[in-house]
Amino acid sequence: MADVKKKATRESYGEALVELAEQYPDLVVLDADLAAATKTGIFKKAYPDRFFDCGIAEENMMGVAAGLATAGMLPFASTFAMFAAGRAYEIVRNSIGYPHLNVKIGATHAGISVGEDGATHQCCEDIALMRTIPGMTVIVPSDDVEAKAAVRAAAAMEGPVYMRFGRLAAPILNDPETYQFEIGKGITMRDGKDITIVASGLMVAEAVQAAETLAAEGIDARVINIHTIKPLDEELIVRAAKETGRIVTVEEHSIIGGLGSAVCDCVSAKCPVQVTKIGVNDEFGHSGPAVDLLKQFGLSAENIVSVVKSVL
Amino acid sequence: MDETIKKSLQATACKVRMGVLTGTFHAKSGHPGGSLSIADLVTYLYCVKMHTDPKHPDMPERDRLVLSKGHTAPALYAILAEKGFFDKKELESLRHIGAMLQGHPCIKTPGVDMSSGSLGQGISAACGMALAGKLKAADYHVYAILGDGEIEEGQVWEAAMFAAHYGLDNLTAIVDNNGLQIDGKITEVCSPEPIDKKFEAFGWHVIVVEDAHDFDRLEAAFNEAESIVGKPVCIIQKSIKGKGVSFMENQVGWHGSAPNAEQYEQGMNELKAALAEVEA
Numbered sequence: 126m127a128d129v130k131k132k133a134t135r136e137s138y139g140e141a142l143v144e145l146a147e148q149y150p151d152l153v154v155l156d157a158d159l160a161a162a163t164k165t166g167i168f169k170k171a172y173p174d175r176f177f178d179c180g181i182a183e184e185n186m187m188g189v190a191a192g193l194a195t196a197g198m199l200p201f202a203s204t205f206a207m208f209a210a211g212r213a214y215e216i217v218r219n220s221i222g223y224p225h226l227n228v229k230i231g232a233t234h235a236g237i238s239v240g241e242d243g244a245t246h247q248c249c250e251d252i253a254l255m256r257t258i259p260g261m262t263v264i265v266p267s268d269d270v271e272a273k274a275a276v277r278a279a280a281a282m283e284g285p286v287y288m289r290f291g292r293l294a295a296p297i298l299n300d301p302e303t304y305q306f307e308i309g310k311g312i313t314m315r316d317g318k319d320i321t322i323v324a325s326g327l328m329v330a331e332a333v334q335a336a337e338t339l340a341a342e343g344i345d346a347r348v349i350n351i352h353t354i355k356p357l358d359e360e361l362i363v364r365a366a367k368e369t370g371r372i373v374t375v376e377e378h379s380i381i382g383g384l385g386s387a388v389c390d391c392v393s394a395k396c397p398v399q400v401t402k403i404g405v406n407d408e409f410g411h412s413g414p415a416v417d418l419l420k421q422f423g424l425s426a427e428n429i430v431s432v433v434k435s436v437l
Numbered sequence: 438m439d440e441t442i443k444k445s446l447q448a449t450a451c452k453v454r455m456g457v458l459t460g461t462f463h464a465k466s467g468h469p470g471g472s473l474s475i476a477d478l479v480t481y482l483y484c485v486k487m488h489t490d491p492k493h494p495d496m497p498e499r500d501r502l503v504l505s506k507g508h509t510a511p512a513l514y515a516i517l518a519e520k521g522f523f524d525k526k527e528l529e530s531l532r533h534i535g536a537m538l539q540g541h542p543c544i545k546t547p548g549v550d551m552s553s554g555s556l557g558q559g560i561s562a563a564c565g566m567a568l569a570g571k572l573k574a575a576d577y578h579v580y581a582i583l584g585d586g587e588i589e590e591g592q593v594w595e596a597a598m599f600a601a602h603y604g605l606d607n608l609t610a611i612v613d614n615n616g617l618q619i620d621g622k623i624t625e626v627c628s629p630e631p632i633d634k635k636f637e638a639f640g641w642h643v644i645v646v647e648d649a650h651d652f653d654r655l656e657a658a659f660n661e662a663e664s665i666v667g668k669p670v671c672i673i674q675k676s677i678k679g680k681g682v683s684f685m686e687n688q689v690g691w692h693g694s695a696p697n698a699e700q701y702e703q704g705m706n707e708l709k710a711a712l713a714e715v716e717a
Binding site: 153177179180182184185186187188189190191192193194195196197198200215216219220223224 | 497501503543544550551552553554555557558559560561562563564565566567568569570572573575591592595596598599602603
C-alpha cells in the first residue's frame with residue numbers, strides 16, 4: 126500500500142468544519158489549547174469569531190458546549206480523546222448526554238498511534254466510555270473520506286455525537302465520488318464466506334490488506350467496516366455471523382468495551398458464533414513510533430492474518 | 438423596594454418554603470436545608486428580575502437560570518409551580534417513580550433550563566448560554582446559583598476563568614453562602630474562603646449581600662449587577678441554611694434529610710403563621 130495517499134483523520138476533521146461553516150451559521154468550535162494538534166486551528170484561521178479557546182480546561186469546555194447547544198448553537202468541542210472521553214467523562218454524561226444536547230465532540234489522538242507521547246495520552250478506553258452513555262452516537266471513521274462524511278452527518282443530525290479521530294496518517298481507502306456514509310450502517314469492504322473481519326478506524330485498512338493476503342492463501346475473508354460503533358449495524362453483523370460462522374474484530378482500542386465488545390453483545394444475543402478480539406489487551410501503551418507500536422500491539426495486517434488462521 | 442411588592446415577595450417566598458417542605462416530605466428524601474436558603478433568591482429572580490413565560494417555557498428570548506447546586510431542586514420546583522409552569526400537585530410526587538419532578542433538575546421539566554446536580558457543572562453550562570446570547574446578539578440574562586460547598590469543585594474555577602476571559606456580562610452567578618455542607622462547616626471541611634477575593638482574582642465583579650433573606654438587599658445587589666459592563670458578576674449571598682423553619686435553621690443535619698410527619702406539620706405551621714403575618 127506504499128503508493129496509497131494518506132491523511133490523518135484529525136486533519137479531515139479540521140477541514141470538514143471549515144467546509145460546513147457556511148451551511149451552518151450556528152456552528153462554533155471549541156478547543157482546549159490543542160487547536161494546532163486537533164486541527165481545529167484550520168477553522169480558527171478561517172472563522173476566528175466562531176472559534177473559542179477554553180484553555181486547558183476540558184470539563185468546562187464540555188459544559189460550555191452544552192450551554193451553547195441549549196440556546197440553539199451547534200458546538201463542536203475538540204480535544205484529545207484522553208481528555209474528551211476520559212477527563213471530561215462525567216460532564217459529557219451529565220451535561221451533554223443526560224439532557225441529550227446537540228453537542229458534537231471531536232476527539233483526536235485516540236489509541237496508541239499517538240506514539241511517542243506514551244501511555245498517558247494513548248486513550249484506549251474512549252469508545253467503551255462513550256458507548257455506555259444513553260443516546261450517544263459513537264463514530265470511528267477509517268479514512269479522510271469517511272471522516273469528512275462523518276462530520277457532515279454529525280452536523281446534520283440532532284443529538285450528541287462522539288467522533289474519534291487519529292493522529293497518524295491513515296491510507297485513503299474510499300473514493301469520495303462514490304462513497305456513501307450513513308450513521309449506523311456498516312460497510313462491507315470485501316465479501317467473503319469463510320470468516321468475517323470486523324474493523325474500525327485505522328484498522329480497516331489493515332483488515333483489507335489482511336484479507337488480500339488471506340485470499341492469496343485460499344481463505345475467503347469478509348471485511349466489514351463498522352464506522353459507527355453506536356448505534357451498531359446489528360443486521361450486517363448478524364448476517365455475517367450467520368453466513369461466515371466466525372468473526373474476528375480489530376480495533377485500536379482496549380479489547381474491553383470497544384468494537385469487539387459491541388459485536389459480542391450483538392451476536393451473543395442474536396446469533397452466537399465465536400468472536401476473537403484483536404485490540405489492546407488490558408494493558409497500557411508506551412512511547413515509540415506509532416507504526417512500530419501498532420505492530421508491537423498486534424494491530425497489523427500480519428497479525429490479523431495469523432489470528433484468522435489460528436481461528437479457522 | 439415598594440412595601441406592597443416586598444410583602445408580596447415575602448408571601449411567595451413563604452409558599453416556596455412550604456413547597457420545599459411538601460416536596461421533601463412526600464419524597465421522604467431530598468435537600469430541604471439548602472432549598473430553604475435560596476427560597477428568597479429564586480422568588481426574587483422569578484418574580485422580579487427574570488423575563489419568562491410559563492406558557493412558553495422554551496421561548497428563545499427568555500432569561501435563563503441554571504441551578505448549579507441542583508440538589509436544591511425543591512426550591513426551583515416550588516417557584517416554578519408558583520409561577521404556573523406546572524401544577525403545584527406535582528410537588529407531592531417529587532422523586533417518585535414515573536414523576537415529572539426528578540431528584541435533581543432535568544431539562545425536560547417545563548421551566549428547567551438545564552439538567553444539573555452533579556456539582557460544578559451548571560456554571561459551565563450557564564457560561565455556554567451566556568456566550569450563545571452574545572453570539573446571537575440576544576439580550577437575555579443568565580443566572581447560575583451555586584453552593585458555597587459546590588465551589589470546591591475545580592470545574593467552577595475553569596468556568597470562572599472562561600466567563601471573565603470572554604467578558605460575559607450577561608451572566609450573574611450567585612453563591613449561596615450558608616456556610617454548611619454535608620460534612621460540616623465549609624470552613625472546616627476544606628475551606629473555599631475567601632470566596633469574594635477568589636472571584637475578584639478571577640476577574641469577576643463581586644457583590645456581597647449580607648442578608649440573603651432581605652429583599653431590599655437582594656434588589657440592591659441585582660441592580661448593581663445589571664449596571665456592570667464587560668465582566669461577569671458574582672453575588673455572594675450570606676444566607677441561613679434551613680431559613681424559615683426554626684428547627685432546621687443552621688443545622689447541617691438538614692442538608693439532605695426529609696421531615697417526618699410531625700416535623701412537616703410543625704414546619705408548615707410555622708410557615709403558615711409567617712405567611713399570615715405577611716398577609717395581615
